[in-house]
Amino acid sequence: MTIYIHGFGGSGCGVKAELFRIYFKSINQPFIAPSLSYVPHLVIKTLEEIVESDGGNVNLIGSSLGGFYAIYLAQKYGLKAVLINPSINPDETLKKVLGMAPNFYDNSSFEWRESHLEMLKEYRVEAKKRDNFFVLLQKGDELLDYREAVNSLPYAKFAIEEGGSHSFENIEKYFDDIKWYLIGCGNRI
Template sequence: MPVLLYIHGFNSSERSHKANVLVEAVAKMGLPQAVISPRLSWQPAKAIQQLEALIEANLSEGVTLIGSSLGGFYAGYLAEKYQLNAILVNPAVQAPSLLTHHLGHQENPYTQEVYELTPAHMAELDALVVEPTPERYWLMIQEGDEVLDYRAALAAFPHVARLTQEPNGDHRFVDFERFIPEILRFAQITTD
């Protein structure tokens, strides 16, 4: 069975709202293995290693990525490396420059993990910058995103296969759950 791999954002966790909505939806359908939502390392290179292992373990069944914020940045890199389709939800397309504003002491509010974000981690992010193949992507953005400028995502991912652009909203993507049926079809988990 194809799987949908959810990639959470910076200082988030595998139990974010969007992850929970997806996990609950497939559980209600009797397909609990259809969504994989791992807790990722805060270190970019280690997070990518974790995701690559999950992708490689499920490639034969089919993998679609869905990434939110920093997870959207990771999804872009992985989609190109493995030639996968990906859904990018308010992606942090300029992650290497954006996260330089967060260098230093960090505490993840979801996991309480405390760590130090350094310039070496920005170099790890720089290594993940890729040129996107537009037909792989469904870009989901809300113009009211208070964290990221939605125009950067539009510029980075022009001519995507599918675009959902909504006025207002926020970084969490308001009413994300209304897209669950379409997301599961995009990931070929359901066909109806």
């Protein structure tokens, strides 16, 4: 099974989640994109339960803050993960949104607190040579510096594009590479 982990303020019904859902259904592969809490401890607890309920036989795709969570889970359980413009230091980058933050699903808001930043610090892990990551980066990301991912994940496979945005434009062109990386035979990338 592949789990898609959305970013900050996102949901399992976002554009990328829906595109992945359609793609994985078309190739008859199990896939879920849960809508997760904004509270980091609750996110990790939910994802750990999903991973453990499937016997750890899962792959991860994480976007932005979801990429940060995917790094933690991949390290903890020895999983493969695809990271899309991942947030490497969310306890730093998300300081600027303290207070009321948007929920992009229904345009409601939630309170993002200093205590949430402290929770994120608990899930930082140091990259190790055994890392099993395929990282998709667009240099035009207006929210995160792609070089942080390059420097923090030295043993990962990378696809780095000029331009683009934080939402990672045209993700669909990587679907076959993602499939081959996570569940395919051989080494296509």
